[in-house]
Amino acid sequence: MSSQEEIVIVVMGSTGTGKSSFINLLTGDNTVKIGNTLNSETSEIQLIRFIDPASRRKVVIVDTPGFDDSRSGVTNTNVLTTITEFLLEEYDKDRKINGLVYLHRISDTRFGGQASHNLKLFKSLCGRDNFKNVVALTTFWDRVDDETGRRREAELKAKFMKDLVEGGAHFMRHDRSMEGDRKVLKHILTLASTNHSYSRRDPCRG
Template sequence: MGMTGAGKSSFITLCTQEPLEIVGHGLSSCTSQVMMHTMTCNGQTVHLIDTPGFNDTVRSDGETLQELAFWLAAAHEREFHLSGIIYLHPINANRLQGSGVRSLNAFKRMVGESNYHGVILATTRWDEIAPEQMHLASQREQQLRTKGADILQKGGRVVSLSAGRHDAMRIVAHVAGRRRDERLTLAFQRQLVDEGRAIYETDVGRVLFEQLETDHQQLQGRVEGSQAEILKLIESGKQDHLTEVLEFQTETTNSLKPLEDDIERMRKRMNDIREQWEERLRKEKDALAEAEKESEEKIKQKSEELTRLHAQLRSPSPSSGVGRNGSRQWSSPQAPNFLEPSDGYVPRSTRSASPSSTYSTSSSGPRSLTPNSAITEAGLLREIEELGHQQDVIRSWKQIRPDSRRHAQQPGHNAAWSVVGTGLAVAQVVAAIACTVM
């Protein structure tokens, strides 16, 4: 968990040693962005859960919190338990005050005091601190200890993530090594599932909902004020500023709609949320399947074009020279292995030669590679590789979804995952509050 810029993605990459790739070509609009990254630590399988952050440019904070409610509630209902929660805090951030304090308080509300023993507050971005700033950075870490004193008193820890993967793995090993009876059920989960609360009625939901209502009331007041001003301008015949006031009213009215949508989302209970998100997930799976099919068809098409090009290269072609007996001579380069038609995507790293150095002139055989055909062949190879890479990303993206078969629980079996909640957005909620409560 961690606010934007805290280094959550970097932490996951350090642990898994795999880059976090973004699926493009229209897939970035997929609704669900909760992802599961699996790794091994000290012989244990550990799942790092990654979720969307708040203050997103394409989705509202209310929608993000609703998705978190859906996944956290589903995990609780299936008895998937968290081994711990890692809250990432950038050490190069300004003093922990204002929005930072509110963020930490929101984090505590979502987790609940009974789970503080499973919390690790990890400071990041130490590599960006200049030597002369180390004293200031140490003061900031001490301030985090002070603000999180109640967490520390109940068994939580503050650690410095300063030595790259070594520190990251040490943190994961500590969390994953907890006994089963030490695993966590967040206050947010209990309130949603066991107590049947709507999102806005939960401890963390109240913080966001109250601010949404405050913002809505302020905007509504501005709309009403602009309407009164418009009437005065019309009655007085002073219409110099009428266009400006009308534009302000339109802009303010448009700003009300996202807030109203978020308020409506926050009022929903789990049955409605579950139905809505299950339908979205079905659509998302269909989109992934369609993208994968399209990628396969394009690879097949380009591979067939490459095969036809190879066939043309193997057909005889007159050379510019003439033999002693007046007959035509034929050029005869040998086509290298990597130009043979393949069944699909072959990574460039597995090829032994580059197109520019493939063909040479000899005395007999198929025609030589012309500059134009070399460009065509190189372009086809590049397109096939790019399509294959896209296909690899789609398949990986499907695998790291929490609802994939790879992670699905068998009916009738209880599961206690060794899950480190790096992304279950406790601190991502914090990002929303930092943006809306200030």
């Protein structure tokens, strides 16, 4: 890829998993809204542009509204449609997505109906061919002891996110540090961009 090209990274995951916090740390951009209430914070898709100091590459991060959005009248389908429409408008020309970061709280005690529904939505939006461009980023490690965290991570890889693993997705842990988050970016910079083509009629491929 040319060093002039912008690196595009889309960040997704259930509401409150720490997407905006991750982006804020990575970019040092304090204008990214982080939720401190029980309501979902990011209601619109937000673009954050910055230059990675390590690689000098131009990076654009796409912050998305969380799935299972807690605002009334917002359904998962709405959120999925919004994201798909946005990606179509912005990136169906020459732009390719370099990385998709999917956040999951390791502190969640169960991988329940909502979590598996959200993961399914993510996978359909992403498409199986692009799983190699996925970073499954687990958050809230400060809320679990090491042993519990390790066990849940192993379970995610072996069971709930098995097909992501098989498709080449990379697992990483968010440690709430800028250095940790830069490692996510460093990994994405090593990947070839996706061959994404979104279809308006059929966003649920994969």
